[in-house]
Amino acid sequence: MVRGVRAVAGLLLGFFSGLVGLLVVVLARPAAQGFADWERRRIRRFLDLDSAEPTRPRAIRYLLVRAPVGLLGGFVLSWLFYGLALGAIAAQRIIVNGLDGIDWYDDVTATVWTAAIGGVLLYVEVQGIIGVVALEAKVARRCLGPSEAELLRRRIDELAESRAGVVAAVDAERRRIERDLHDGVQQRLVALGMLLGRARRHPEHADELLRQAHEESRHVLEDLRDVAWRVYPVALDSLGLADALETVADRSSIPITIHCGHHETSTPVRTALYFVVSEAVTNAVKHSGATMIRVDITGDGDEVRVRIEDDGVGGADPAGGGLAGLARRVSALDGRFAVRSPAGGPTVITAEVPCG
Known part of the structure; x- marks a missing residue:
């Protein structure tokens, strides 16, 4: 509720500042940077929007683009105030006339119908206010750029995401190396050991078995080189x-x-x-x-x-x-x-x- 009241107050000030900003650009351009800085404080105070400190060219561009946004905000608020005024008049009439002065068919039917339409219009008004606030933010960021605090927040988020990604990548690389060693090098070493064991048990076939063991050792070295190369190429x-x-x-x-x-x-x-x-x-x-x-x-x-x-x-x-x-x-x-x-x-x- 408090935030909504602050937003309404900020848009109301923005309506008048939009007109003044347009006059500043047309009649007093040297003051544009100072007025744009005041606008930054307004949107930060009332709309919780932060932006960068403007240079003079950026300030002039911002005030020119922001003027229609301020007028739009004033138009939206005028309908809000108009609806609230009609509601207050209807409530005052009921209070003054009392229940005895009500025509239960015509007045109550009209009141219910008006209340239903008013509820729909109130919803549209709220969405309109939210839309104008979002438009204020877009114009400020586009024309003035993000503030240092926002840039730092973005950088922190990026670094946190990057750090998590690096940790995940390192874990994935470790699993891949373990899989390569287990499925390749380890299996070949087991086969090499079996060939050497058979050569010891069967001396009559030692030459053939040693030849196979030598070939297997060559494959082991090739697999080790492949794994080492994928870890980091010298x-x-x-x-x-x-x-x-x-x-x-x-x-x-x-x-x-x-x-x-x-x-x-x-x-x-x-x-x-x-x-x-x-x-x-x-x-x-x-x-x-x-x-x-x-x-x-x-x-x-x-x-x-x-x-x-x-x-x-x-x-x-x-x-x-x-x-x-x-x-x-x-x-x-x-x-x-x-x-x-x-x-x-x-x-x-x-x-x-x-x-x-």
């Missing part, structure tokens, strides 16, 4: 992003064309770009049915952009585990991540990350 530090991505291309069963210039980036940024490309290539090889993958990495000194496109069947799910993990990884660096994969293809994955 080539990324020793050779750089371009050479690390060439290794990804060499290991892929689908031809990959990579265009990657030299970009001055931090280690976390290079790591994120590498895993975006690596995971996108892995998904394309497993699910897309593509015959070609193209990777383009460009930058302008402030941010680096990577674009991965394949000619597969499309239908990639951005909410899937792998792509969602990449989105969280990029978001943790204040970057942007997008997936476009219509049915029938092509699939295009893009990421933009600040260089620092």
Whole structure:
């Protein structure tokens, strides 16, 4: 109730300030910044809306755009006051005349009908007031921008969401490593142990069994290298992003064309770009049915952009585990991540990350 009264008072002041603001822009532009600052205090005090401190050009634009909003607010309130006045007159008439002076058919019927219409109009008025308050907020944010407090709140929310996403991504990566070790390396080591045990028990077949054990040990080393490479590629530090991505291309069963210039980036940024490309290539090889993958990495000194496109069947799910993990990884660096994969293809994955 108190908040509603404050909103009505704020819109009533806004009606007059809209007219005054228009006059200020037309007749006294040097005062526009000060008057716009007063408007900021009005909407913060009465409407609980916060906005940034205006510069002079922003103040002039805000006052010009806000003037029609103030007039609209005054129009809505005029109907509210008109309805309240009619209700007060009807109530006074009943009180003055008393129950004996009422025509129970005509007066009561008219009163009930008027009350029903008044209830509907009151609801419309309340929605109109809410709409004008929302319009005030939109104009303030569009013309003045969000306040520092609001920007900080947004940043805190983004960081909290990003932190939760990073924790989830780390847990998912640990599960994937455990699964790779269990299903790959561990199984091969068990087979290797069994072959060596059979060689000890059956010396007459030792040469063949040792040959098989040697072959199995080679596969174990390959699996260990694959797991280690997926955890973190050493080539990324020793050779750089371009050479690390060439290794990804060499290991892929689908031809990959990579265009990657030299970009001055931090280690976390290079790591994120590498895993975006690596995971996108892995998904394309497993699910897309593509015959070609193209990777383009460009930058302008402030941010680096990577674009991965394949000619597969499309239908990639951005909410899937792998792509969602990449989105969280990029978001943790204040970057942007997008997936476009219509049915029938092509699939295009893009990421933009600040260089620092």
